[in-house]
Amino acid sequence: MEKPRLPISGTCRCGRVEIEISAPPIMTAACHCRGCQRMSASAYSLTVMIPGQAFRVTKGEPVKGGIKGPQLDHYCCPSCMTWMFTRIAGVDDFVNVRPTMFDDMPWNRPFIETMTADKLSWVETPARHRYEGFPPVEEFPQLLEEFARSL
Numbered sequence: 001m002e003k004p005r006l007p008i009s010g011t012c013r014c015g016r017v018e019i020e021i022s023a024p025p026i027m028t029a030a031c032h033c034r035g036c037q038r039m040s041a042s043a044y045s046l047t048v049m050i051p052g053q054a055f056r057v058t059k060g061e062p063v064k065g066g067i068k069g070p071q072l073d074h075y076c077c078p079s080c081m082t083w084m085f086t087r088i089a090g091v092d093d094f095v096n097v098r099p100t101m102f103d104d105m106p107w108n109r110p111f112i113e114t115m116t117a118d119k120l121s122w123v124e125t126p127a128r129h130r131y132e133g134f135p136p137v138e139e140f141p142q143l144l145e146e147f148a149r150s151l
């Protein structure tokens with residue numbers, strides 16, 4: 001995979017909110033759950049998991065949208081309502097960022113796909129690992145290591 005120059009910045013649809021990442025993702029994913037289908041208005045959502053300290057909002061003030069907690073906080077532009085990133089309650093190791101916010105995002109290819117139980121019947125992704133739900137916690141270290149090697 002080609003290595004882009006960091007940081008990379010991205011914006012919502014209207015440009016009022018800008019975000020920036022300064023490190024490569026620790027994992028990339030496609031999620032087929034019904035919530036992601038609804039929020040992305042598409043077949044599935046795409047995620048790049050960015051280390052918490054390597055992600056920042058550089059312009060504007062995102063507001064909570066989606067389910068508004070308690071476990072997940074979906075952040076959206078207050079004007080165009082684009083769903084830009086998600087924080088998991090109590091977790092600051094990483095932020096789930098939507099790679100489609102970035103013009104130049106070499107890491108938008110999903111390495112894993114989750115919630116295939118809800119997958120639309122015609123959908124196929126190039127993900128290397130598929131899960132009907134979410135990957136078991138005990139598989140995570142190996143997945144992260146395998147992903148890091150693939151970068």
Ligand SMILES: [Zn+2]
Pocket residue numbers: 012013014015016017077078079080081082
């Ligand atoms: Zn916007």
Ligand SMILES: [Zn+2]
Pocket residue numbers: 031032033034035036037045115
């Ligand atoms: Zn989902």
